[in-house]
Amino acid sequence: MSSIGAQMPYVLTLFLFCLGVYGMLVKRNVIKIIIGMVIAEYAVNLFFVLAAFKFGGRSPIFSTTDKELLAANMVDPLPHALVLTAIVIGLATTALFVAIAMRLYEKYGTFDIAEIRELRG
Amino acid sequence: MTPGSAIVPLAVAIPLGGAFLVALLGRQARWLPDALGLLATLAAFVLSLFAVRLVAAEGIVVYSVGERVLPYGIAMVLDGLSAFMLVTVNIIAFLVAIFSIDYMERFTAKWQFYTLFLLMVAGMNGVVVTGDMFNLFVFLEIAAVASYALVAFGTERHELEAAFKYAVMGSLGSLCILLGIVFLYSYTSTLNMADMARVLAAQGRGNITLLAGALLLFGFGLKAAAVPFHAWLPDAHPSAPAPISAMLSGVLIKSLGVYAMCRVLFNVIGEMRIVQETLLFMGALSMIVGVFLAIGQWDLKRLLAYHSISQIGYVILGIGLWTPLGILGGLFHLFNHSVFKSLLFLGSGAVEYSTGTRDLQQMGGLRVKMPVTGSTTLVASMSIAGVPPFNGFWSKLIIIMAAVQSDRLGYAFWAVLASLLTLASFMKVMKYAFFGKLGERWASVKEVPFFMQLSMIALAVICVAGGLLLLPDVQKVFLEAAANVLENGTAYARVVFSEVQ
Amino acid sequence: MSKEHEKGMSLIVKKVTCLTVGLILLYGIYIVLHGHVSPGGGFAGGVIIALSFIHLMLAFGKEAAMKRLSESKASLFEGLGAVSFLAIALLGFTGGYFFKNVAAKGDPGALFSAGIIPLCNIAICLKVGAGLFGVFVALVLLKFDTEKK
Numbered sequence A: 001m002s003s004i005g006a007q008m009p010y011v012l013t014l015f016l017f018c019l020g021v022y023g024m025l026v027k028r029n030v031i032k033i034i035i036g037m038v039i040a041e042y043a044v045n046l047f048f049v050l051a052a053f054k055f056g057g058r059s060p061i062f063s064t065t066d067k068e069l070l071a072a073n074m075v076d077p078l079p080h081a082l083v084l085t086a087i088v089i090g091l092a093t094t095a096l097f098v099a100i101a102m103r104l105y106e107k108y109g110t111f112d113i114a115e116i117r118e119l120r121g
Numbered sequence B: 001m002t003p004g005s006a007i008v009p010l011a012v013a014i015p016l017g018g019a020f021l022v023a024l025l026g027r028q029a030r031w032l033p034d035a036l037g038l039l040a041t042l043a044a045f046v047l048s049l050f051a052v053r054l055v056a057a058e059g060i061v062v063y064s065v066g067e068r069v070l071p072y073g074i075a076m077v078l079d080g081l082s083a084f085m086l087v088t089v090n091i092i093a094f095l096v097a098i099f100s101i102d103y104m105e106r107f108t109a110k111w112q113f114y115t116l117f118l119l120m121v122a123g124m125n126g127v128v129v130t131g132d133m134f135n136l137f138v139f140l141e142i143a144a145v146a147s148y149a150l151v152a153f154g155t156e157r158h159e160l161e162a163a164f165k166y167a168v169m170g171s172l173g174s175l176c177i178l179l180g181i182v183f184l185y186s187y188t189s190t191l192n193m194a195d196m197a198r199v200l201a202a203q204g205r206g207n208i209t210l211l212a213g214a215l216l217l218f219g220f221g222l223k224a225a226a227v228p229f230h231a232w233l234p235d236a237h238p239s240a241p242a243p244i245s246a247m248l249s250g251v252l253i254k255s256l257g258v259y260a261m262c263r264v265l266f267n268v269i270g271e272m273r274i275v276q277e278t279l280l281f282m283g284a285l286s287m288i289v290g291v292f293l294a295i296g297q298w299d300l301k302r303l304l305a306y307h308s309i310s311q312i313g314y315v316i317l318g319i320g321l322w323t324p325l326g327i328l329g330g331l332f333h334l335f336n337h338s339v340f341k342s343l344l345f346l347g348s349g350a351v352e353y354s355t356g357t358r359d360l361q362q363m364g365g366l367r368v369k370m371p372v373t374g375s376t377t378l379v380a381s382m383s384i385a386g387v388p389p390f391n392g393f394w395s396k397l398i399i400i401m402a403a404v405q406s407d408r409l410g411y412a413f414w415a416v417l418a419s420l421l422t423l424a425s426f427m428k429v430m431k432y433a434f435f436g437k438l439g440e441r442w443a444s445v446k447e448v449p450f451f452m453q454l455s456m457i458a459l460a461v462i463c464v465a466g467g468l469l470l471l472p473d474v475q476k477v478f479l480e481a482a483a484n485v486l487e488n489g490t491a492y493a494r495v496v497f498s499e500v501q
Numbered sequence C: 001m002s003k004e005h006e007k008g009m010s011l012i013v014k015k016v017t018c019l020t021v022g023l024i025l026l027y028g029i030y031i032v033l034h035g036h037v038s039p040g041g042g043f044a045g046g047v048i049i050a051l052s053f054i055h056l057m058l059a060f061g062k063e064a065a066m067k068r069l070s071e072s073k074a075s076l077f078e079g080l081g082a083v084s085f086l087a088i089a090l091l092g093f094t095g096g097y098f099f100k101n102v103a104a105k106g107d108p109g110a111l112f113s114a115g116i117i118p119l120c121n122i123a124i125c126l127k128v129g130a131g132l133f134g135v136f137v138a139l140v141l142l143k144f145d146t147e148k149k
Helices: A004-026 A030-051 A078-108 B003-025 B032-058 B080-106 B110-129 B133-151 B157-188 B193-203 B207-224 B233-239 B242-268 B273-295 B300-320 B324-355 B371-385 B391-405 B409-433 B450-470 B472-477 B479-488 B491-500 C003-007 C011-033 C042-060 C062-068 C071-095 C117-140
Strands: B061-064 B075-078
Touching: A004 A030, A004 B157, A030 A078, A030 B157, A078 B133, A078 B157, A078 C117, B003 B032, B003 B061, B003 B075, B003 B080, B003 B110, B003 C071, B032 B061, B032 B075, B032 B080, B032 B110, B075 B080, B075 B110, B075 B193, B080 B110, B080 B242, B080 B324, B080 B450, B080 B479, B110 B133, B110 B242, B133 B157, B133 B242, B157 B193, B157 B207, B157 B233, B193 B242, B193 B491, B207 B242, B207 B273, B233 B242, B233 B300, B242 B300, B242 B324, B242 B479, B273 B300, B273 B409, B300 B324, B300 B391, B300 B409, B324 B371, B324 B391, B324 B450, B324 B479, B371 B391, B371 B409, B371 B450, B391 B409, B391 B450, B450 B472, B472 B479, B479 B491, C011 C042, C011 C117, C042 C062, C042 C117, C071 C117
Parallel strands: none
Antiparallel strands: B061 B075
16 A cells, blocks of 8 residues: 555645645735635645545445445545534635735735735834 | 533533624624623633632543543543633633723724624633544634634734734644644544543554644644744734733633643643753743843834743743643743733733823823823733742742753753843833823823723732732642643543543 | 626526526525435535525626625524524533433434434524625625725
């Protein structure tokens, strides 16, 4: 299981996280910062779901009450529920960010974070 | 479960219910948001006092939400440290709620303020009480997002800019915390803190625990504004309205940052030398950098924000020493700092309410016109500078003694130096703001309204009486219970499990 | 531009919306009510219900959507959803524990089963749906001081 092909999804997800963090820290446009945060948050959620994966597993839904098929070879269902919560939290944070960004544009007239620097010292 | 243990979920449910009721009914009557806010925080404060009694009587209380079988359900654990933090958070929340009755009259839509405020209190109570890793993350996010919105509450230019920068850095910290939790879950296959500690002790910590610990240290350190993650604090805390600055500086960075860091690094991951050294270094660095950056400040609230960084450095230094005396000193300083830093921020809010300015060079001689504000700020300044017999002196003394006792004389020296510089800085504040000649423009300044005075006097009384917490009987129930939890480290898991089985 | 654009999108979009928006709402309600037997639940269903109202607003302009769900009604539903969720959780105290599943549990896989879970789903759907619609309205209809002239 430790072939490089099997590790690629995890590596790519963490690469996506690094891209998102790069966007948050380096980009100057406020909207790009928000998009960077959204990408990073999706990457963490994706990584969480990937951490639950089992090779050859099926999705953790009881589509029948037949006792024999219950829980046979399912992937781990707990991260699925946790990721649902994390997505909701991300939605709330994004909505707040966008609202702050819109008001910021109203007050400062620009989306460039390098010019929004009145607090210093 | 005894009937008394029902207070554990109620500590979260009551502020949450208050927040939802204010959101639903807040527009009906003008007095309704104030009344509900006061009622909810008072109820939470009384519950926290009962929690201390409960822990003293019964030891660790484990409450399984929904009566699910542990460790597959969500557990809420009330031990000495949780009860200690509950009292700290709720007493400050109650007194700040009293203060905001008058202070927030200037803002429209007071009900929105109370909704967000009670949500933040509910989130902080949840962080302190929970025994489950992902639940910790959820409550942490509730409190953090509510605080981002509260910093931007006035929607002026500076508030929005500060809120945006605070929100970006805060969410970066939260993402790293979530990533750390994901790594820990994938290694131990459980989310319950006690179970995770047991599995880590049995399976041995691999490299992945080191990575998860580093990520969690980064995330929680960013929430606690330890240097080098402090860059958001000097912008966010001054720009918020004064009661929110008091809550943020007083309890949010402690509950979300220091408490969560201690709980995860001590009780779940267990003792690691590299973690201890990092904590000591971060603490000392925060102490020095905070106080050096604060000396040159003329904006009152920005100066207080830099001093927050410095005092949190004391707390982290005390806890990082990992001796019984050190942890006791660190936790005692955490409580004291909540009290006197909230008082200082509320005092600065009162000054701003009456005079409209935060610039120290423009103020002068306000003691004549605002005696209550002046004397309470004097009490708080002496506490933070470590003047006996106020409470700051005792906790700083214990930390320095603990540092000397464990042969860390370098850190003890830096602690004493930072304390002297803090004293100098606050003498400057008192001289420029309150003593001296009364400026002509302040001739018609009045004292602040009744509720604001009431909360400031109450906090000042706690500052003076804080040393009484070191009396042997009181100390055993309150401070030592908290310190013992951290000291026991992963023995926490054994005790929690014995309650469960 | 023609006056048509002030009140929403083109004729084709409006006709298709007339046909589909009711189905979207119904589908969202289906996902909420079957949350305990199939994937979905309160949050996903609430998002779909909010999307049906947003769809209406995008296609017909803001008057049509606000007539059906004004801001104050959305606020009321949101508060009701939150308070009822907390009330359901506190009802667990009658069984002795916070959030305990005290209602009758039928056979697994049936529609009326699993105790309080469908009720929690409905409460969450109200909160999320009204909340998301309120967020959309607040962000889209935000009038800046510069534009208010």
